[in-house]
Amino acid sequence: MSDMNKEFAGQVALVTGAASGIGRAVALLLHARGASVVAEDRNAIVQNLARPGLVPLVADIIEDGAAEAAVAMAIKHFGRLDILVNNAGIILNKLLIDMTREEWERIQHVNVTAAFLHAREAVKAMIPNGAGAIVNIASYAAYQSFPTISAYAASKGALAQLTRTLALEVIDHGIRVNAVGSGDVVTNILNEIVDDGPAFLASHGETTPIKRAAQPEEIAEVVAFLASSRASYMVGSVVMADGGMSVTAG
Template identity: 70%
Template sequence: MSTSISNETTFSGKVALVTGAASGIGLATTKLLHERGAKVIAVDRSSDIETLARPGIVPFLADVAEEDSVVRAVALAIETFGKLDILVNNAGIIINKPVVDMTLDDWNGILAVNATGAFLFSREAMRAMIPAKQGAIVNVGSYACYQAFPTIAAYAASKGALAQLTRALSLEAIDHGIRVNAVGSGDVVTNITNHIHADGPGFLAEHGKNAPIKRAAQPEEIAEVIAFLASDKASYLVGSVVMADGGMSVALK
């Protein structure tokens, strides 16, 4: 019973900002942080984000790759709730194309959201957190932080960049009492591949069977790891990429 009560109030008094919050991991994370007491700025470029509006959750329609939108999103947290304690860089997109078929726009589009967006939000969040001498940034990576397979060169490059951003920024941030870490997720049953496959969640559920655990994750499972990394329970984790991929990153195929 005591553990349940503790979980429900883990983020009481905290203010979080979650990107890619309209669906999948971002939606699950937004709901979980809010359920455990946090006030949340929920950011997404889909108008579906507006359906999250309720006491304690403020939706913000924005493209994470646009600098002005990022500045305004962080400012909204300060104006609405007075501070920012937690940033979850979750927004991400993917394409499946061989490099020889990829356009510069394809490449730049993936890097803009997955890497540049995380840089911009991290920079603005750091500027808000430094005066308070505390905070947590959690980046949502992938087994593609370390591994690759054909057709995901842009995605893998962006997630590799995210892992290195996590490490480098963590060393700059910790002197200010701010922890930066990442979760390396495996296949998760979300809509991220809907533009590629007729049944994106079904494809990911099937692809997840390649992991040693023999299944894909549900968004809520990854949200739990994100919540842990954002909490004081992870107080000694700095610059870590915690793999939550069902064993994919340790299996030799």
């Protein structure tokens, strides 16, 4: 077994939105590298990830008590919590003038409020250990935008600022907080908006400087790096993994 395969041995991770896409790839990668993992998702297919050292949790991350239950499950099954990956997210493509308050608030609840709640509970569990890592999945939309993504862009901008501020609050406890500014990734996030979400994202990725979308496993590698001791000097960073989209003119 290589050192990389043992990188997270003895550590426990909680990953939200783990049923598919980036979350699934992260949960499997951390597990493959030695971590015990709680994989949380509202979709029951997350149960297919069950295996020794990887426990699925079917839960809606925005419900009261969900964050507390997820952290409690990590401690119950594995005795501690070392890593939190706030991955779960949704998007809405609609002009602001056509958007309802309920649609706006749903995006904020899932993409920001749930991350706040899970981070708050995770930090409580990490402080006694004097160490920990939180990785939030942000987006190039934290800094750039285009028509129809106002709710999503606002939520990811807020998540980037949550990352920076929380990083300052907890670094004295040995807890590092960073984020990944993800670009187009071939996932199911758009399935409620277009007929074939993965195909749409693959096509949209062709507009980036790298001229393709990412696979979930590519983003998972960045997450694993930020969660690891290899990123020990990174505090409050938003690492762009977007195929160059954030450095284009628009």
